[in-house]
Amino acid sequence: MATTLKLILGDQLNCQHSWYAERSDAVVFVLIEMRQETDYVLHHAQKIIAIFAGMRALAQQLQAAGHRVHYLRIDDPDNRQSLPANLDFLLAHYQAAAFHWQAPDEWRLDQQLQNYAAALAIPSQMDDTEHFYTGRDDAARHFGGKTRWLMESFYRQMRSRHGVLMTASGKPLGEQWNFDQDNRESWPGLPWEPSDQRPCHDHSALWQTIQAAGIASFGAPNAAEFRWPLNRSEALEQLEHFIASALPHFGQFQDAMSSKAWRLFHSLLSFSMNCKMLDPQTVVSRVEAAYHAGSVPLASAEGFIRQILGWREYVRGVYWHRMPGYEQLNTFGHSAPLPHWFWSGETRMRCVAAAVGQSLEHAHSHHINRLMVIGNFSLLAGLAPSALHNWYLGVYIDAFEWVELPNTLGMSQFADGGLLATKPYVSSAAYIDRMSDYCKGCHYQKKLRVGERACPFNALYWDFFARNRETLGNNHRLGMVYQQLKKMDSAALTALQDQAAQTRATLESL
């Protein structure tokens, strides 16, 4: 019987895909752990463990359902460690008559597979992953030739098209599309963050195999008490727990940060969704149902749904529209290397130590830490966007280039010159102090602009706008900042610029 080989990539763990609807002896599903995928960037240990463990779980599930599966473990003697070499081996091994794969979400893999398939002598076919609401080009079609892509306009169209949180007459529920003005509070310490209900796995043996294979990594493996959902049912349990205990407060404290609570009211569902264990449609419909059942306020339900139906689909559209080349953008020409504390968390800046520290400990940190602490500092300090992109891509368990790159280069570093963000997301200590408890107890003084104990964010902030006047001076959203700069006397500005230069020269010892 002629065999068709069907490739499942490590972020394609969708057990509900139509590929599995019928069992057939003529189909062999292949999953491959390989150095090509562990080594393209230095990864957090938990990310490697989670992807391998998730792949193994799906393979077992498929085998239990009677499917034929060929699984190449990282230490399998047959493993050639690169995708083309492994496919050559497997296609020959099964004398396959056809090759199918699911559309990769990363440009790098998309190119590799398109090129590979084009050179094959047997028929080949790329199938949809059946995961996203939109196709790769839908956002580009929505925005036409516009130079600025306003997420809000894409999001409204998505709400209307999919009838999410809409009235029967096509209006947004609550007569507002967006409840952001209700959603910007700092967290006073109560209500306490819900308990961590994620599953607990022992993946010590897998971690030993990964180490024995010589794969380099960083961050805490936490292999014996591994806390990430690794299959659909665990992800669904996490979703239900989130809806019951955290979602009611999500909107209100979505932008808050705290040294006492790293999860706050966030869902921790990004890994499950990005690996496609959990589909965005299920998440959105469960959240919408919770709102209709009266257990979640509209502002929270809307704020959360906007992240998934809006931001997640939108950044994917940005990625496919701008790749290749997007990864090299660098509007401000920043080139400083990342200081060593990106890999240790050891800096006296309490906010950065907390955000980097939890990233190293948990392979996760929530959005505002990523954007307004780590990204904010990096942009102000002039760190190289490409080096920062590699760090974000490696450290976060949910980091896959299609979602990480537009967030890092576009939203956080403004490296695309403003396709995605209407202004750079930067702040002085005042914003961080308002939204967190980080500044209390920090070595640096939040109110000081110059001097040894001055908060580094302050001088860097003013220096950033002063040195980028030509690029940013006409941005109407920055009118107030440039008014203030205009009013500043030149001695004060010179002192700030000297302080900023000194800070940039001593990044390693901050």
Ligand SMILES: Cc1cc2nc3c(=O)[nH]c(=O)nc-3n(C[C@H](O)[C@H](O)[C@H](O)COP(=O)(O)OP(=O)(O)OC[C@H]3O[C@@H](n4cnc5c(N)ncnc54)[C@H](O)[C@@H]3O)c2cc1C
């Ligand atoms: C510099 C930077 C890098 C980022 N890198 C990634 C990344 O590699 N992978 C990733 O999934 N997200 C990334 N984000 C977006 C966001 O920070 C994470 O999605 C979120 O922190 C994941 O945690 P959560 O599941 O608890 O999210 P929640 O706060 O509970 O949000 C729910 C879901 O909304 C989606 N979402 C929220 N914000 C965004 C966004 N800006 N873009 C796309 N989807 C979003 C995610 O799927 C998330 O799971 C990044 C943000 C910044 C500023």
Ligand code: SF4
């Ligand atoms: S004082 Fe400055 S460095 Fe310290 S926590 Fe506050 S913002 Fe961060």
